[in-house]
Amino acid sequence: MPKFYLTTAIDYSNGDPHLGHALEKIGADCIARYRRLRGDDVRFLMGMDEHSQSVIQAAARAGVTPQAWVDRMAVSFADYWRRLECSNDDWIRTTEPRHARAVTALLGRIRARHPDDLFEAEYEGLYCTGCEEFKTGAQIVNGHCIEHPTLDLIPTKERNHFFRLSRYRDAVLDRIRSGAFAVEPEIRRNEVVRLLEAGLQDISISRQRQPWGIPFPDDAQQTVYVWFDALINYLSATGFPDAGYERLWPADLHVIGKGITRFHCVIWPAMLLAAELAPPRAVWAHGYVQWSGAKMSKTAGTAVTLGEAIDHYGPDALRYYLLREVGFANDGDFTWERFDARYESDLANTFGNLVKRSLDMIHSFRGGIVPRDPRTRAAPLEDAARTAVAAYQRAMDGYELEEGAAQWMDLAARANRYIQETVPWELRKAGKETELDAVLAGLARTVARLAVLCQPFIPATADAVWTLFGPPTPLARVRLADLGEPAVEGRPVAKPPILFPKPRLASA
């Protein structure tokens, strides 16, 4: 059973999560669930980035200590992710001892293997406390960082520890070009390649007068720069430096936002190479959720809160909408109109209705027992299912979640067409019982398969549908390989509920 270690970016602890955060976690969770369905031994990590200047400020505003503040934020974030059905196996916070230990160990290892990769030098520049970065050029507009126009840039000059990033340009570039390190989608890879081709400067990796951070080894005056610290979380969670971390490392996939590719695709692999550790195998940089075409960021304020979006139709519907409509590669729009449209046409009318009408017919025509299918006739639905599952797998293997969701939905639509073509109620009237058995059994198999295919996207609904069949195997233990012959024939099936009710009709 191949292992699959995937991670999401860890979030800053300075405000409530919004739809953009949610897209990333849901997408990563979808991938994690899909890999489990494939039979991989999945390890899925999420967590919080808690060492930053903004934490001190936010804590001060709230009148609490930084630790109390990050504790509160961690609970808030984790609660949202639970509501959104994230199936992470671990939850790391950069204030945990296991993380500090790993950061210290990694720096020690770099110093041991490549002593001159770490050196001291003077740095001078304008520092943005929002980004935790020094800013230059077009990143500064009207004297403020373009990402954080409400914050003042701090002129800073200090002696810091540096990492000889420039030395690793060729090594990182080679790995990206050869595919050993996959940066996706392609547009992000091209950007990173061009960045590398342009050359790299060495980077400062420590800060003075920044007590809220991990002490820099052998230098009590300094703490580890928050970005350098944060990236290491992926390694900390493997148990590094204790023996056994190699069971998880290297990460198979880092899921991140497109805004932090430089850190994950350039600096992070270079850090690992300097320590003679394997770089990650892949990074997927998703796009942003926009609000009617405009940027929606935590600093700029959001047009819709995550809580509102979840409460509108429930977690499953939001997951589906974000992954299908907004998408996991490019930027996409969140609008209530599109959300409503997807909910009704896809979830309610196509999938929900298919489940209901199929199983209701099994109740009306066969007393709630899925008939045995003699398989004496051609079965167009079986062919459609085989094709759809193959296309679904191709898409999901490439992290094309929109396409995977589309394949699932297309199969449901095909099954609806099948019902119109075969007209089961006419078969009933005409007394063509054998044919009716074949149709109803085929529909039951298809519904069962659809429940499995949508599990990465809408896990709660998938489980509810799967459970209707009173199956011997819980959905969590079902594998894609079992889809050829779902064990539903001859089994009693429960009365199907209305899966995605329309509030519009209930209130009318």
Add this chain to the structure above:
RNA sequence: GGCGGCGUAGCUCAGCUGGUUAGAGCAGCGGAAUCAUAAUCCGCGGGUCGUCGGUUCGAGUCCGACCGCCGCUACCA
């Protein structure tokens, strides 16, 4: 400033190395059906393929310029 991407039916988008009447989904209109959440199924899309030129027997599909968005990047007063 450099590099790159996008601009195709009301909406979201497919259209690979140029070649029959430019496609899908949603919405809308008409019809069928009644197992089902008035759900489903069938039929209906004449859109200057951002603009203007060019290459070609032939261009959303290649080249150039321009317009409008957007991304990455640059020690630009």
